[in-house]
Structures are given as structure tokens and as C-alpha cells.
Amino acid sequence: MKALVLEDTQKMVLKTIERPALLANEVQVQMKYVGICGTDKHLYNGQPGSAQAEPPVVLGHENAGIISAVGDDVRADLKVGQRVTIDPNIPCGYCRYCHEGRPQLCLHNSAIGVTRNGGMAEYVNVPATNIYPIPDNLSLKAAAMTEPVSCVMHGIHExxxxxxxxxxxxxxxxxxxxxxxxxxxxxxxxxxxxxxxxxxxxxxxxxxxxxxxxxxxxxxxxxxxxxxxxxxxxxxxxxxxxxxxxxxxxxxxxxxxxxxxxxxxxxxxxxxxxxxxxAFINPYAMGDAITLLANKKVNVEALITHELTLADVPDVLAGRIDYKITKAVVKL
Ligand SMILES: [Zn+2]
Ligand SMILES: [Zn+2]
Structure with a gap:
């Protein structure tokens, strides 16, 4: 599959890599839209976002796509063909903060598109617990904005x-x-x-x-x-x-x-x-964000200034091209 790989600080290459094997607890998503975020710029430049990126890694934490495979142990109602968005954050589940219901403060947080491969690729494998099916009245392009909207929702909750x-x-x-x-x-x-x-x-x-x-x-x-x-x-x-x-x-x-x-x-x-x-990341806020987006309370499509290809991303992150971007999404 085609993937944009951050191979080292400020070195990002569009290449063909093997499609990773799907674990039993995972869902594979065929990517349709991925947002480019200020955090990606930090990660590209070797600075931490929600965590430190460890190259080689595929970035992309604002993801929307269609389920293309479901792992053997996934018992939730997740099916091939379903339109979904993805919560990028994976708390450990067993540290003090996870046990106290504050997963954003998890001592062992990992994240899709930060510490493990994300959505700047044709396919991404993610834990089934990170999948959120979206309603029919929410476009995949808008759904890719669920993560940033959910971070805003967490700020509001605070x-x-x-x-x-x-x-x-x-x-x-x-x-x-x-x-x-x-x-x-x-x-x-x-x-x-x-x-x-x-x-x-x-x-x-x-x-x-x-x-x-x-x-x-x-x-x-x-x-x-x-x-x-x-x-x-x-x-x-x-x-x-x-x-x-x-x-x-x-x-x-x-x-x-x-x-x-x-x-x-x-x-x-x-x-x-x-x-x-x-306000750090987006605990318990993905559902709120989907509701707001689906009801057009936040018309994010009007706020997206650019639709790009994967090949454009390194130039954008390096600031080599001044696209006058407020918010860009990559269409896959
Ligand atoms: Zn982001
Ligand atoms: Zn934890």
C-alpha cells in the first residue's frame, strides 16, 4: 500500500510498504480523508505532540474512512463497509489515571499517527475500541475533523x-x-x-x-x-x-x-x-463531536481551506510551500 512515512526528523517519504497484518482485536480502515494538524508539524520537526513520534512512523491522527477488514476477536457491531472515524488516543487502561477515569493523563499513552502508524496511508489498522461509526448525514471529509472538534469539546468540558x-x-x-x-x-x-x-x-x-x-x-x-x-x-x-x-x-x-x-x-x-x-487531548469527547458535526452545528467543511494529496504533505509540513492554509485535509 502507498504510505507517507516519517523516516527521520524532517524526512518524510511517499513509498509503497507492506499492508500490515491485522491483529485479532483490530479493525482495518481504508482511509478516505486525513487532516493535517499543527501537531503534525511539531512531530515532523522532532518535537512532541500528544507524545513523541518514533520514526519510522506514518503520521495522521485526524482520520475518516471505511472499514475494510475486522479482526477475529472484534465482537462489536463493526462491519466491512461501515463509514467510521478514529479516536487516535490509546490509553493503557491499567495505570492510576486510567483507573480514575482520566485516560488523557495516562502514564503510558500511545497514539495512532504519533507513536504507531496513522492515516497518511491507504490503510490503517487500529484497535476496535478506537473506532466510531458515523451517521449517514456526516460526510467523511467532515468526519476527519472529529478529533480536533473532540479536543475542543474536552476544553469546553473543563x-x-x-x-x-x-x-x-x-x-x-x-x-x-x-x-x-x-x-x-x-x-x-x-x-x-x-x-x-x-x-x-x-x-x-x-x-x-x-x-x-x-x-x-x-x-x-x-x-x-x-x-x-x-x-x-x-x-x-x-x-x-x-x-x-x-x-x-x-x-x-x-x-x-x-x-x-x-x-x-x-x-x-x-x-x-x-x-x-x-486541556490535553480528547477524553470522552468523540461522541459529542460526532453529534455536533452531524447536526451541522459546526460546519467544518466551510472551514477547511485546502484539499491536498499525500504527495503535498511534506512540503506543507516543511513550510516549503505557502499555501495560506488554515486547515487542510488529504483526500485518499
Ligand atoms: Zn490534530
Ligand atoms: Zn493508563
């Missing part, structure tokens, strides 16, 4: 949300857009997006932002009950905490460099009673 609150979303990329759409639909008092790209302003208003501002042109001035940081840079993380109102909640969602340190005003955390939370 917050105490009330309709009178104001929200600042830092970052105008795909994830910032998903949060914008979600908060706008909840009917929050005010949804403000901080972003640099003037071309995205119209779209952000269309999907529900009350206001879009460019932090390069000065501080916003207002303070917000909820601040979502979707960039992962030191300056935007500092901006996030400084932008929180008294009693505010700050969600650290963007993936930062593991070495990064930021300076925060510790008196503010005390006197403003701030809550600063991380």
Missing part, C-alpha cells in the same frame, strides 16, 4: 460556562474558529477573537465573533471571564492570563514548546481568583 460571560479566543486558526463557533452558538454575552490575519476577519464575524482585534495594534483593554489560548506562544499565553477578568478562567489549549517558560503576575492569580487550566 470550563464552568454561563451565558452572561464574555469570552476571548486568542488565535484565528482552525481551533480558534471552532471555539468561536461553539461559544457563539451557546449565546455567550460577548465573543472576541484576537488574531493577526485581516483576511480571516470576515469569516470570524460570519461564524459568530462579535469582535475581532489584532493584538499587534495594541491591547484590547477589556478583561474577559473566559480566555482560550489557542496559539501556544509565550507572548499569547502571557496575554491570555493578563486578559482574564476577576474570577476568570484561562484555558491553555495551544501546544507550546516544552522548554518554554512564561512570567505571570502571581498576585493577580491570588487577588483575581483566576483559574488556569490545561
Amino acid at each position: 470550563l464552568n460556562i454561563q451565558p452572561h460571560q464574555s469570552v476571548l479566543i486568542i488565535g484565528d486558526g482552525f481551533v480558534g474558529q471552532l471555539f468561536t463557533r461553539y461559544f457563539a452558538q451557546l449565546g455567550m454575552a460577548r465573543v472576541v477573537v484576537s488574531g493577526h490575519n485581516p483576511k480571516k476577519v470576515e469569516l470570524l464575524h460570519k461564524i459568530g465573533a462579535d469582535e475581532v482585534f489584532d493584538p499587534a495594534e495594541g491591547e484590547h483593554g477589556a478583561q474577559f471571564d473566559i480566555v482560550i489560548e489557542c496559539v501556544g506562544l509565550k507572548q499569547t499565553q502571557t496575554q491570555a492570563i493578563a486578559s482574564a477578568a476577576k474570577g476568570g478562567q484561562v484555558l491553555m489549549f495551544g501546544v507550546s514548546n516544552p522548554e518554554d517558560m512564561i512570567t505571570i503576575n502571581s498576585f493577580d492569580i491570588y487577588a483575581k481568583e483566576l483559574t488556569i487550566k490545561g
